[in-house]
Amino acid sequence: MSNFNSTLLDNAHRLHFIGIGGSGMFPLVQILAARGYSITGSDVNEGSIIDTERKMGIEVFMGHKAENIANADLIVYSAAISPSNPELQEANRLGIPAVERSVLLGYITRLYPNSICIAGTHGKTSASAMMTQVFEMAGKDPAAVIGGKLPLIDGYGKNGTGREIIVESCEYARTFLHLAPSISVLLNIDADHLEYYGNMENLKEAFYRFCLLTTDTVVANADDENTCSVIHNLNRHICTFGIKNNADYNAVNISEYRPGFFSFDVVSQQNPITHIELNIPGYHHIYNALAVCSVAHLCKIPSHWIEEGIKTFHGAGRRFEILGEVNGITIIDDYAHHPTEIEATLKAAKELQFNQVWAVFQPYTYSRTEMLLDDFAKVLPIADHVVVTKIMGGRETAENYTVKAEDLTAKIPNSTCVQTFEEAKDFVLSHAKKGDLVLTLGCGDIYKAAHLMLK
DSSP, rough: OOOOTTTTTTTTTTEEEEEETTTTHHHHHHHHTTOOOOOEEESSOOHHHHHHOOOOOOOEEEEEEEGGGGGOEEEEEEEEEOOOOOHHHHHHHHHHOEEEEHHHHHHTTTTEEEEEEEEEEHHHHHHHHHHHHHHHHHTOEEEEEEEEEEETTTTEEEEOOOSEEEOOOOOOGGGGGGGOOOOEEEEEEEESSSHHHHHHHHHHHHHHHHHOOOEEEEEEEOOOOOHHHHHHTOSSSEEEEESSOOSEEEEEEEEETTEEEEEEEEEEETEEEEEEEEOOTTHHHHHHHHHHHHHHHHHHHHHHHHHHHHOOOOOOSSSSSEEETTEEEEEEOOOOOOHHHHHHHHHHHSSOOOOOOEEEEEBOOHHHHHHHHHHHHHHHGSSSSEOOOOBTTTTTTTGGGGOHHHHHHHHHHTTTEOOSSHHHHHHHHHHOOOOEEEEEESSSSSSHHHHHHOO
């Protein structure tokens, strides 16, 4: 798939971004604007990202119209843009090249001597944000493209003057095969996006091809069975991290220094590297931190900066993000949308000292809900109370599927199904008590329910 066009930006001076207000587009805009490209864009909603872009001197049009692309040498569009978009149609008519965002991101990774591309079914955003924090605090001034907002840089990424670019690398529709990693990171491989891949073998094959793009080192989780099968016999330099299995970097002396929060020592071939204290809850974050430690150590970042960067990392946006408190009830929002992620997040929540944990879950896509229904039904009851909203179709339409949110609540004792976020808010706030934790879960727009509760 990596039909990379090395001349993509050679003759392009004026770039037009369709969907320029998206969090995935903004870091690319920042990087290319800093390199002297003239940029315009369009979107359908105003927002804080567009405000910032306008302050950078970028002309942003509201609404998509054919005339918006006048004088552009290259059109960049997000995956959400339909082929019938008038600006895409006009580009086609005028013969102006148009590329999807992930293709341009692949080109951008080639602009930096050291591209660190972080892949995996779970944990990509947290690990990418944590990695950026470590490199930034160590004075490396990396460029970054992250799927969540990192408070330290107040954004979803940044332009950097350093040698590194840190990229969250998404496996959906094989988009990570456009990238050019010098260091690739494999956090884990789990059954997800099977509506696209069909089966686990195809998914693993995509990760294998991603690893083959690596020019320097593949950093991989030695405790993850699917990851191990992908790197087995891989003709690349491999560095491993783990807790249970012997690896190049191991976490030892793991302890819970306060409920839900872990500390540990990192050793390499029995040699001490650094001591880590996590300020994000959940055992699963030990793996994310280990991946960051491994890469940072390979890149010769001093141990005290690794320790300090991770210790001061309090999470990325929508990753166990504490939004506030209402009537003594704590509201936290999390992006978890796959059973494995939900299990890890709810276990972390239960470790904290709250009276009761409420899970308010929005299933995302009919195919995933249908395929993983029993798995969702198994993990959601880790919470004391479960509320399920209607399924958000995303790129799918309800007519093609029979599955409903009620099919999930039917499998979970004492759970509740609601149709709207307003109903979710009313139900939770009339039943939850002071000292409880309410956790909104999902990769759609369930965070709106959390914000309604806070209002």
